[in-house]
Amino acid sequence: MQKLSRRHVIASLSATTVTLCPAVLNAAVYGWPEGFSDKEPVGQARTLAVSSGEVVDISQLAPGEIAVLSRPSDEDEFAGTAGVQYVGILHRTEAQIAAATGGAEVQDPAYLVVNMVCPHRGAAIGVSDDPARPFACTRTSSRHGSLFDTAGVGVAGASDSSDILSVPGYTLSVGDTVTIALT
């Protein structure tokens, strides 16, 4: 079993909400690195590579933080991310749970687990610094720039409320420790 350590987790999301206009979305807004690709998520500290069925201990993931797992996939959905399935796990705060309406189906209200692939044109989704809209498309031009809320629902850019981040197959266990396995 792999164990998620602090180095796999992004820095805690900012406590203050940043209002982002799709027209001004760019790497600087998120602190994304120069020359980032739209084929893989950006914003997270590291990506933890896993295999199907492998159990990962995510107990270290604090409320408000996101971790990203990856595994190879030949499904069409992940063609835009170079045949890699990236999965984001948001440990939602109470405020993020309260703000989440509908959207991606969850196994536990405290954990939103979604594929990091944009429902608009299949680019990778990155991790933003906005706790209210923690997922952002890596295609940031004026025709793209989708943002997704704490339920995985599109709220800005090219995506609207009919665009919801898809959910991977996974098994989540929440107890003294919290574990997840992609199925």
Ligand code: FES
């Ligand atoms: S591909 Fe994500 S907004 Fe267009």
